[in-house]
Amino acid sequence: MAVDEPASSASMAMVKMASTLILGMLGLVLMRACRVFVWGPRRLRSRLRGQGVGGPPPCHLLLGNIPDIKKIRAEEAQRARECRKDGVLSHAWPSLLFPHLQKWRTQYGPIFMYSAGHIQFLSISDVEMVKELTTYTSLGLGKPSYLSKDRGALLGQGILSSSGSTWAYQRKIIAPELYLDKVKGMVSLMVDSANSLIGSWESRIESSGGTAEIRIDDDLRSLSADIISRACFGSSYSQGKEIFLKLRELQQVMSHGSVGVAGMRYLPTKINRQIWQLDKQIRSTILEVVKARTQASHEKDLLQVILKGANNEGLPSNISADKFIVDNCKNIYFAGHETTAITASWCLMLLAAHPHWQARVRAEVLEIFGGGILDSDKLRGMKTLTMVVHETLRLYPPAVFSIREALEDIKFKGLLIPQGSNIQIPIHIMHQLPEIWGTDASEFKPERFAQGISGACKSVQAYMPFGMGPRTCAGQHFALAELKVILSLILAEFSFSLSPSYHHSPAFRLVVEPGDGVILHMRKV
Template sequence: MILGATFAAAASVPWSLLAGALLGLLLLWAAGRLLDRLWWQPRRLERALRAQGLRGTSYRFLTGDLKDFARMNQEAWSRPLPLRCHDIAPRVAPFLCSNIREHGKTCMSWFGPIPKVTIVDPDLAKDVLSNKFGHFEKLKFRALFKLMSDGLANQDGEKWAKHRRILNPGFHLEKLKRMLPAFTACCEELVSRWADSLGSDGSCELDVWPELQNLTGDVISRTAFSSSYLEGRRIFQLQAEQAERVMKSFQKIVVPGYMLLPTENNRKMHRNNKEIETILRDLIWKRIQAMKEGESTKDDLLGLLLESSMRETGRSGQSGMAMTIEDVIEECKLFYFAGMETTSVLLTWTMVVLGMHPEWQDRAREEVLSLFGKNKPDLEGLSRLKTVTTILYEVLRLYPPATAFSRKTYKEMEIGGIVYPAGVIVELPVLMIHHDPDIWGSDVHEFKPDRFSEGISKASKDPGAFLPFGWGPRICIGQNFALLEAKIALCMILQRFEFELAPSYAHAPHTVVTVHPMHGAQVKLRAI
């Protein structure tokens, strides 16, 4: 009787009240989860880290240190550096410099509600990057960075291992040798265009930053897709804009659901990404169709990627491809961005630095002319370059394209005597390691390529302190590609021109994914 009465009473309650009660409980549960994520969990993690002696900033609700980070960037970026000043860290990473100065080389800060521990110790950095302490997660904001590329650099686990295995053959030395004609052809077009721009006095002034972006864009188009830069220009324009917009959104990504908001910036990023993917999907489908019709695989990165993917599938006894079309599109987006960005940044800062230090420019030119004369560089001669190689290494030390690598703990891990709970970002600041006087000596901020004269391992007090391309199994797959391209381009420029910084040049490095010259890189070229 009592049970029947209870059911009867429940049946008499309007469904709208029941639905309202359920909705209320759901909202309370969601609010509790959100409060735990944005307040209680950060406080628990902060207590656990401070109890072990870690010092750093205190957590502030939701935004953490992002407001201070943005404010200090604005202040630092408002003033250029003096010419020949290579102490760029206070301008490029002012918040990080301030935090290390105040709290030590292992210190804590906050990326929104996520604690971030910075470790300026090359041995620990190498151990983290080599997964000595167990597997870390790549720090991912997939909704945001997929708009740039969701390729190899943003993957973990089995998917990363499979894609790395498929991509590796495309970057072997034998494959790079075959790309040499494409490298030299692109560089020849560049120096010829510059020669045509010279005035009656044999000189001209130009901004080499966009020029070198065009060069490396042309190279990656030809070597990855067998097309010219003009055919790939739209992708480069969109990728460059995406980088700017991603950095604009980066500080707001900690706001739950921010990427779902229909802001003007978000809508534009999604439109750009859709256009990039449409262009690449069309290019990939055409190549697959040609391969099905019996056309021989082109010896470019896309052809090697598709061929390796099919070979990988054949090994497993399946049909089709080991990578989906969407996977191939994301790897192509990474080819386009990373292939252009890293080398253009390296070449730009190399020309800027050699404009500041003409004695090293003269030494490099003397070496290039003694090996090649005015002929195109060949692989054997490139392998014998010593001065040029040490110059490129020293530029990578002072102006590393990526200023930091980050990982995230997914379980409790001990690093350097400190136990890190799950959910902590571990930041490995390459820029600070490269500029640490305790590692490189009191002349750390001087441009001294000779420090690399006996090789990378003997350039500093710590043989593993040079990390421009990362370390361990995830070391940049394209580092040999980037260095070979940079050597060829620098040799061919030095063969034809001498250069100095133009009066309009302002020394203003800043970060847009990688370290860019904020106001361009204006130089005065003279024919030789």
């Protein structure tokens, strides 16, 4: 027995050492977690509070103000169900979908802070502060890191969510392909795609005896998907259909997920498993499209530029070639068709609800278009249509927030914003501020844009449907041209009114969309 004692003692010593090492590692992990999820957020709040910035105190150690947000939303649920009363459309949906922001703005002022889990938001709807933010060009102000993490399956490190040199490189590669001179050459392609939808609706109306009830939003998604596919990727909607459907499904699944809750995205919940599966399928399909492209010759388009950028020596070292391709394709697929289709849906809904404006725009379209060939010059001459589009984007901006993360300490208007703070500009609030837009800010009045954006409000920086500053959406010229093509061709061929079955229910699913779709009664002009 004495021979075994040294070996036994050595084993016990090794077990003790391993236990000490494991406990030490767990201690380090715990300390890091506390620093990231508890002490760090407290330090940010303390620095802002010391400068006079107020806000609701976090009611939960890990969830922050998320329980408060859910409670306030629950209290407003009945009002949301009554968004349309007595046949009158209400466009005051911001107070229904985001009542916590309205409540806290009233309570703490246009600059306040709150917590969504460990993410610290500094909500800013002060116009003068927003002006400074729009002119800030330093890379020290970037997109929040949680976008590429909690929303990683949809956005990854693409142009919509990256920061610093990674974003600058992607912008340099992608933006020139969407400049106005390039978009002008895409108008005929947009017209061809839209005419296919027009023909489909004409057949349905004819077979229904002259009038048909059509849910337009799904058809407009398909149309917009076809346009972005053909214009930027050299393929038709039928080839990219799987990608679009999977992205739409991913968007809907992610809208039910939580952002900012520590470690939540790693847990094998039902939602996370769906996200992981969809992400894998979308990535695989995009790479199949890319493989097919590399094996055939094509004219230069956006996909070709992305492929070239992925193999360029200037590609940042923190992103692989495949990830560069997949993430930017997902960003362009999502932003390039979803937001435009939603805006077109809202625009047709508003014109259906305001027949006098529908008649005015149709008269202008028929006068300028006249059944001839629609081109960029004719689109530019449609002033009334442009007013309607601007007003639609004001009342129903697809993206409701413009968000930036302070990647270093930054000072605006005497306020030092600590590194790690997430600056959140609520676009939907800015677009309906009575002191900027007038007492009729929540009403549909396209005439306010008769003299352009500068004549519509007291501060042009308060209008930001395509974002702000150097991060303004690279595809805004493409989106506006596409909207005008779709709307002008539809107005030239059809008149329409709201179906009695239409229920006005704006819903936030990463973007603001018609919750129950847009259903119209349509007939040939």
